[in-house]
Amino acid sequence: MAKRTDTDMTKGNPMSIIFRFTMTLLLGNVAQQLYNIVDTIIVGHYVNPQALGAVGATGTVMFLMIGTSNGLVTGFTIVTSQKYGAIDHKGIKESVTNGFYLSLITAAVITIAGLIFMRPLLKLMNTPEDIFDYAYAYISTICAGIVCMIMYNYFASLMRAIGNSKMPLLFLLFSAALNIGLDLLFIISFHLETFGAALATVISQGIAMALCVIYIYAKMPMLRPEKHDWKISSSSIKQQLKYGIPMAVQYSITASGTVIMQSAFNVFDSVAVTAIAAASKFQGIITQGMFTVGQTMAAYAGQNYGARDMGRIRQGVKAALKIYVVYSIAAALLAVFLVPHVLWIFFDSEVDVSVYIPWARTYIIECAVCYFFLAMIFIYRHTIQSIGYASIAMVLGFVELAARIITSFYAIYAHNYYIAVASDPLAWIAAGLCGMFIALSIFKKIEKKWNLAEPEKASKVLS
Numbered sequence: 001m002a003k004r005t006d007t008d009m010t011k012g013n014p015m016s017i018i019f020r021f022t023m024t025l026l027l028g029n030v031a032q033q034l035y036n037i038v039d040t041i042i043v044g045h046y047v048n049p050q051a052l053g054a055v056g057a058t059g060t061v062m063f064l065m066i067g068t069s070n071g072l073v074t075g076f077t078i079v080t081s082q083k084y085g086a087i088d089h090k091g092i093k094e095s096v097t098n099g100f101y102l103s104l105i106t107a108a109v110i111t112i113a114g115l116i117f118m119r120p121l122l123k124l125m126n127t128p129e130d131i132f133d134y135a136y137a138y139i140s141t142i143c144a145g146i147v148c149m150i151m152y153n154y155f156a157s158l159m160r161a162i163g164n165s166k167m168p169l170l171f172l173l174f175s176a177a178l179n180i181g182l183d184l185l186f187i188i189s190f191h192l193e194t195f196g197a198a199l200a201t202v203i204s205q206g207i208a209m210a211l212c213v214i215y216i217y218a219k220m221p222m223l224r225p226e227k228h229d230w231k232i233s234s235s236s237i238k239q240q241l242k243y244g245i246p247m248a249v250q251y252s253i254t255a256s257g258t259v260i261m262q263s264a265f266n267v268f269d270s271v272a273v274t275a276i277a278a279a280s281k282f283q284g285i286i287t288q289g290m291f292t293v294g295q296t297m298a299a300y301a302g303q304n305y306g307a308r309d310m311g312r313i314r315q316g317v318k319a320a321l322k323i324y325v326v327y328s329i330a331a332a333l334l335a336v337f338l339v340p341h342v343l344w345i346f347f348d349s350e351v352d353v354s355v356y357i358p359w360a361r362t363y364i365i366e367c368a369v370c371y372f373f374l375a376m377i378f379i380y381r382h383t384i385q386s387i388g389y390a391s392i393a394m395v396l397g398f399v400e401l402a403a404r405i406i407t408s409f410y411a412i413y414a415h416n417y418y419i420a421v422a423s424d425p426l427a428w429i430a431a432g433l434c435g436m437f438i439a440l441s442i443f444k445k446i447e448k449k450w451n452l453a454e455p456e457k458a459s460k461v462l463s
Helices: 014-046 049-057 059-085 089-124 129-144 146-161 166-189 193-219 234-266 270-286 288-306 310-346 357-368 371-386 390-414 423-453 455-461
Strands: none
Touching: 014 049, 014 166, 014 193, 014 270, 014 288, 014 310, 049 059, 049 129, 049 193, 049 270, 059 089, 059 129, 059 146, 059 234, 059 270, 059 288, 059 371, 089 129, 089 146, 089 234, 129 146, 129 193, 129 270, 146 166, 146 193, 146 288, 166 193, 234 270, 234 371, 234 390, 234 423, 270 288, 270 310, 270 357, 288 310, 288 371, 310 357, 310 371, 310 423, 357 423, 371 390, 371 423, 390 423
16 A cells, blocks of 8 residues: 655645645745746847747747647546556556657647647737748747756656655756756857747756656656556546546647637737737736646646545635635735836837837736636636546637637737737636536535445535
């Protein structure tokens, strides 16, 4: 029987556990966001505003690649969290090795497809000509080194699956600092422009990945496979793909919607594109808590599902929603107040930032009022996925996609900027509410099934 050495989410106060785990993850996710933000700031200062706009314009494509791969690897490690909750030592190691094989295959497929289709995709997205070359140099380099990002996220997700959120954070903070140094070296000293910014990101993520591997083998025997554990298990792979593929599809659907939304932004001039690029990087920091609570709920729900405690999963969802009512209000106020004052960070001192502020302010205000719905999406989606209904969770992605397509194409038709930037908030509202109704239905279904199988646990499940 495996001995628990990390955070056991099947015991203790759910709100306290979720809050502490989320806050630790939040620091790491903010650090990861800094990779792209630092790239944006440095190219904006030391290259030109067009390079800044190029890095921002590729953000949706980067989200498509990394989001899809993260969906897969997170799905793979849901199995690990469930095995941990069930105290299945052999199952944990089996999930580690087979998830590793699947993650490598994922990296190879995304790299090849990305390098083949990147240039046509940027053209399809209406990328302005004056930023096209910068954009292609940046995103194609990211694509070539995406294996580093995918494998870092896989190993970090493994650690989080059994409750260790601290070490991935430390490794990411170190690599974020390294990324800043490499950015300055490659862009200022070597004049590599957007290619240098992307190269710095790839190298830094590669080092974070290596640190995760070293720590797992040195300090986490539960995740350290032995020689006999490296056999391919068709049953384990089938189970991991059952979770991973729907989560990847979910992310790719959402990301595809953001690519279409970016196309709506791109019909305006490069000033608007650059303003949104800078504002969205700032907003990315503010809203990292939403993505982070999803990671927390994946581990929390996975462990408690493995322990067959549906009542505790309900308690965790309620606790997360309460936490994020407060977080969303605070984040909205902070975003609206600060955006005019932080925009200058992304530009050289000789650039007139005032021309960008009206575009950025409109974008932030329309999004900020709907931050809580964004939090709802991640809370419900990751919970649904972690309790065995990953395929159903894809519905949320289709709802988001539909909302973004309708809004974006109408904005292009009307050539209306206010409608274009409403694509995100309308998608969040639709998917957040949809997630709530789906989750409540699934909770009742699981409770009924477990109560029929084990009547003596009915009072515990329904408490």
